[in-house]
Amino acid sequence: MPKSIKATNDFVVKFANVNGSGSASANEMFARSIMRMGVPIATRNIFPSNIQGLPTWYEVRVSEQGWRGRRGGVDFMAPMNPQTWDKDVREIEPGGYLFYDSTKPLPASKFRDDINIIGVPLTEIANSRYELPRDRQLLKNMIYVGALAALLDIEHGVLETLVGEQYAGKDRLIKPNLEALGLGRDHVLTHLKDACGLTVRRANGVGNQIFIDGNDAAALGAVYGGATVAAWYPITPSTSMAEAFAAHCKKLRVDPQTKANRFAIIQSEDELSAIGSVIGAGWNGARAFTATSGPGISLMQEFLGLAYFAEIPAVIFDIQRGGPSTGMPTRTQQSDLLVCAYASHGDTKHVLLLPEDPTEAFELAADAFDFAERLQTPVFVLLDLDIGMNDWLTRPFTWDDKRVYDRGKVMTAEQLEAGKEFGRYLDVDGDAIPYRTLPGTHPTKGAYFTRGTSRNRYAKYSEEGSDYVDNMQRLLRKLETAKTILPQPRITKAKQPTKLGVIYFGSTSAAMDEAMVALSDSGIHIDAMRLRAFPFHSDVPEFINQHDHVFIVEQNRDAQMRTLLVNECAIDPARFSSILHFDGTPITARFIKKEIADRLAAFEAAPRKRVSS
């Protein structure tokens, strides 16, 4: 007999499916049932760039402590896809559980001695009850959910409630789904009682949190932030953000009297056109955005330089995926930092916002429109596939009803009429941000010509070196102003004073929070700084300079954030040690903890030369 993992509210379940088989909604229902019992979950969809027939996985981490990253390893595997069976079985932790459809006998070589085998004849149960092939397929999914729930002690009533909610309005589907759930449960209760040592027990870990993906959250943030124009081109993993924006607008932005739309969304012919329309709308005073991913950012480069140089507000959501080129379209990475921070030819520098989860994606999405109009420049909101396309258990959204949009320095007809001096590229109050006028404002004052060529402070074409330098220096000073208004980094001090630091950002937070506790428990004390924006606030170099050695954790190959930090903060690279995870799966706490612990052990064996600060 193999040993059996015993765990309550702390284990990982993974489903292997074939995409297009209807498994996604069944799996999600399973995950939600745990959450409804007050036990936090962290879920990850792992899917191919394909619509039907290829392998897909769904991982549910049950964590009463509320860890939101992937843990690594699988305690309970449900491989419903023969194509990936061998790989899936190998992934199970010793003492873990293999749940499978035992309708057709499998040779002993397909199993392992050190895991627990739980066979349920799912196909046989489904086929004996249902006639139609489609019913057999879809309801088989519900049968396994029912069986799984019974094995893990998930309350059956919770699942019944969820079925009712899912099929509200399609009431005829409720009864067969409930029946299928019951078939699975009954089989387990009759034949497999106590077969599984993993248990879900009611807890109070969920509280008022919500379960939402980052693209949906960012789209809602764009609605709250006042975006009226969206131009986009479909590309994984950003498509669902544009579609969510459309869905939210239809509910929230229709004039109640006239039924007319307070928004305009166009599906552009390509990413070049999408960013062009965003820039046109921004130039004309509407809050506009596009949603894209790495290949789209590559295509937008020329226009981004125009928006930077001509000083036009624009918001770009980049839901990062694995690059370069087509790369890994359905896997996650943080590898667009440099291409966004320094987008386009010539000397440029752009604002980046780095949300850690869907809640912050909502908040920074709304803020991005204020920053773009205040700074009159493109603002990138860098999500990644992990945040964008996975449902996260996350803080509920809040909004201050007293909040007024910051429309930036827009000179009005009244100000022009009163004789206020207007120079489109004139720094009147030292923040390096000039006033702009919107087309159509005043019959005789304030019109100017926008161009990507060099110009003087009054927007007149100029090839004078002094005019060009004056303007380029002001643009640099404007980015200094940006540092003071963008979100500041979040610093977490270790329990004990330490000369070790770690820097991280974006979706790495989920794994980092957990790794920090694990490191602390093992006696390693590190101060942590989570970056939230670029260009960097003055706290960033200060934090680095307070520590002798700083780890930078990122999800790309080339340590792009390290490049930005070395470059922008003029820091000796020897002070940094990069921890890089870029295989397309979300980084785990186990990985971070091991890397840091191993490197510290190596330092102690051969101490590094101290770097002067």
Place this chain on the structure above:
Amino acid sequence: MTYLAKPKFRHPGLEVNARGFTHRDYEGAISTLCAGCGHDSISAALIQACFELNIEPHRVAKLSGIGCSSKTPDYFLGQSHGFNSVHGRMPSVLTGANLANKELLYLGISGDGDSASIGLGQFVHCIRRGVNMVYITENNGVYGLTKGQFSATADRGSKSKAGGTNNDSPIDLVGMALLAGATFVARSFSGDKGQLVPLIKAAMTHNGPAFIDVISPCIAFNNHAGSTKSFDFVREHNEAVNRVDFIEGRDEITADYAPGSSHDVEQHDGSIIRLHKIEPSYDPTDKVSAMDFLQRHHAKGELVTGLLYLDSHPRDLHDYLGTVDSPLNRLNEKELCPGSAALESINDEYR
């Protein structure tokens, strides 16, 4: 390179239009194009059209790409906002600008290098989306700013100034516009202001995507023997199918035309486009036969000009999108932000 400001004084007796503007109010900076450039004639035609239509200059937004033609918006309507964007991508910028504020008149100025090569995609897509605009290509078949390379509208067999022969088949922007769904399509010649001005006026009052391809010879690089875009060649091969009078409200125009040879089309704003037929078989309201006519005459080496297609009931992008009457750029947080109470119930949907 507009270093020169135009002097502001004007003759006190200069004619004013119904809104009190003179011609000078519609002018811009001094042109830096070559003396005799066809593009300057088009700028002059635009100025005249805006003057005659009593347009408030600041209610026009002029957008362009890159090239000689795209520089011209600096040379007219100096009280309008202008946007010289990137090569071939003016249509997308104009589309976005139009979405932000539906109340302005959007004038897209482009050339054959800008619209027929890198910009071909955006050209057709902004038309097929139905953006309410006047899109003018100042078409000379040549890259002027880079000194004389063929553009994509140069005819096969046409000779360059340097002596080369163009082997590539030409892009017909009028044909493209028709296929893409433009609801107003015209072709004219920069040397025929009498034809061009009424066409521009008609296009400016058209409530949908209006396209005018204006053949505009390049005096420096494409005005030689062997070119099919030279002044001489265009004059010899110009086949106008109609003449247009643009009639606003009660300004009845009386001219002697043979009975049955003219046809009135009323615009959404009450103005009237009066078409005087020159080619009796040409019907600009029948798109399919118009396309057939254009192709057959093009094959014969003729340059068909005039109002080539008109849909008298156009719709525009805002109609399709169902946007509110108020320009989107004027909506504030009260109209745009659903507020905290709505957010509370949204949170509930995700629990």
